[in-house]
Amino acid sequence: MDLDHTDLAIVRELQTDGRLTYETLAQRVGLSRPATRMRVQRLLDSGAVRVVAIVHPAVRGLTATAHLAIGTRGEAAPVAREIAAMPQAPFVTLTGGQRPVMAELRTAGFSELDRAIERIRSLPGVRSVDPLITTRHLKDPYLLTDEPAVDHLDDVDEKILDELERDGRLPFAELAERAGLSAGATRARTLRLLEGGVAKVVALVRPDVLGIGFLCGFAVRLQGPTDDVAARLASWERVSYLSTCIGRAELVGTISAGSLGSVLATLEEMRACAEVREVESWLHLELVKERYDLGAAHS
Template sequence: MDDALVAALRTDGRMSVADLAKRVGASRSAVSARLEQLKADGSLNVVAAVHPEFLGLTAYAHLAIRTSGRSQATTDAIAALPAAAFVSAVSGDHQTVAELRLPDSPELYRTVADIRGLPEVEQVNTLVYVDVVKGLFMPGRPLPPWLRLDDRDLAIMLRLQADGRESYARIAEHVGLSPSATRTRVRFLVEHDVIRIAPVLSRARPDAGLVCGIGLNVRGAGDSVTAALAAREDTEFLARTIGRFDVVATIAAQSARALDRALEEISGRPDVVTAETWVHLRIAKERYEWPLPTAEELARR
């Protein structure tokens, strides 16, 4: 049931319990109880992620950090940075990888410089994102230029960042709208990609499986490679980059054998020149909630 629930929630994070029950072939009471149990033990949370453009984040980078000696202190120090969206201890030539999100390139450079200055850091290898081709919370299009939001929209987004399935009635109580007006605003925010509501699975759960990063050098523009990777169900994340790799991706598998098979399929493509992989050993940070701008800040844009 769990896999079916997650798959359904990925299509609509606010799908009703009745519709979820139809999707997974179980009773409403069973689905409701299972969702509550998964939320209570931290295995599954449904949250809203806000469009990076709305947050003023335009500079993205993937960092691979090589350290001397123990790496945990370095990993944890990077995880403490506000700009770090994802930080993990990994196997391979580097000991830590991180994804940074910042307002512009100068701030990105300063943050990378700060990481280079950490005591045990020997080298930081940086990939700058050209675009994100696939990502659970990454938008597929820019925000409409005519978009205007007010304090109540911001209040709704704040509630949904904490709980993407909070009832319309409860949200309405906090934002001073009727449940029907709240529903209309939430649908507007989702339909225009201001927010994406989706399930987040705990990497610490017993059945979490393996997560692997892969960096590719490709022939030419690599459009066929990115299209093929984006179409794979086991691809969690995919970006085109500038740096030592042309493409970087995250692949998930339930077993080492399944992961080996997936990596062989990807690296064996004729349009892939080289492939480098790393396995995520301890995910120190996976962040989806970011501070929202105020209505006054939005008005000045």
Template sequence: MLDTTDAALVRELQRDGRVSYQRLSELLGISREAARARVQRLLQHGEVRIVGIVPPAVAGIEAVAHVSLDVSGPSGPVAAVAAGRRATSFVSCTAGPHGVIAEVRVADAAALEREFAALRAAPGVRGLEVFRCAELVRDAYSPEVAGVRPGPPPVLDEADRRLLGLLQLDGRASFAALAERIGLSQPATRARVLRLLEVGAVHVTGLVESRALGVREAAGVGLGVLGPVRAVAEAAAALPGVNYVATGYGRFDVVCGLDAPDRSALLTGLEAVRGLPGVGRSESWFHLGIVKESYTYDLPIR
């Protein structure tokens, strides 16, 4: 578990992964050297990773689906196959109606169908149940506020794509290091990075190892909605502990992800989601083991 100062530091890194040590010093009331030492310790121990999160639309991801896999026998081997697919961003072995849950993110509907075919062909899979996402209202690690619809993705050139790819790996990479990798001057590189941040092409944030935050329980819930779907999705996104909300079509109208420090808090969160006005039915699943969670994308140079 993080101490009070580390927890406050992590919150600032989640807001802005490139925040300066001087600014952290001012915000936390500690010396610049102490702020630097604490950040380095968190990074070295693997409790925090600073990465650039690129929105799916910016990366050319237009098709997202939440897939429930009906498994015959142990779920681990099926989860391993799903996790090995480059298109999966999240894979979990679950307690619930299905043995494995996966999220697939690809460029278009044709690519989505290819992923479904590959998952159906995996040994031990008896069938799939698909929730096709229409809109990600709250994405994991997204800085967007519920209810604010993003504009069209910005136009990127080759240097922008190279920068985004590097920031996905190391969100705190210096302007000098980035400039050397992409072959531009340091001032030009700095201007590009600041522009990419300003237009929302990337959000640099701190990804925190769950147990360092005391998060030990995670679940998902699918909702059938009576009335306007977007209103329910926005209300769910505003609830404590809800880290993912998508609207779509299939068996559910809305799918949510939740996490909590213990089983009691997780139940409280689930009850809050189930009790939202407009929810007609719900189905939940408990994540016994998260096998894969990755929100980085290939950004090919044209």
């Protein structure tokens, strides 16, 4: 799908706040409200952009996260599809690297995480599974890294979240009808949930749509303390995701860039850091799955 500068501006605004009103969005991109609405609908209909609510994992009881590097015997795609069918796996890719499949798992505690990893190890075609266990999320375009400020959710709150996970731009009037409340009460509850960090409504976009068609994963082994170098890497624009972890490395992350040259330059800058002992990297070649509406599977 070919996007012009105005389309790209709309996408970037929705990545920051997927529930921006058409009036506000129109003002920011310099279009009329009807023209803006038409462009947004075209983006959604194309499948290149999805606007959804991403609920904080802690709210869903998903307290354990791991990144898996998976070696295969024979073709990797069937293995990736099997893992993508697991409700605990929100993110699965085929890669160019030593391990051809990378996956993220989110589970309700480490016992469930261990069972999910063992299930992957038992899949036909899986040769090896090397997990990195996340200890702290430092940067994520989708994940809310701070703990939610809302302590208690009732059944109506859960219904609102479920509906927004399916369609993040659902109008308040329609959301109210589904939740069984007035439009005003629904709006108040929704804003409480969003402002309290329970969920974030964002646009999920195919990387090639934004001209950042190269995604490179990396794992960094450090010498000395982690915090300073982790904060430095998280501040880099091309580093779109970063977590501390336990396993073969202390940091795991993603570089998003418009060219292989930019990916290489970022990796070289990373290797030049005095605290960095080793950088392992891989290119994400095909996004097999990216879904974060995992609450129903764990409720």
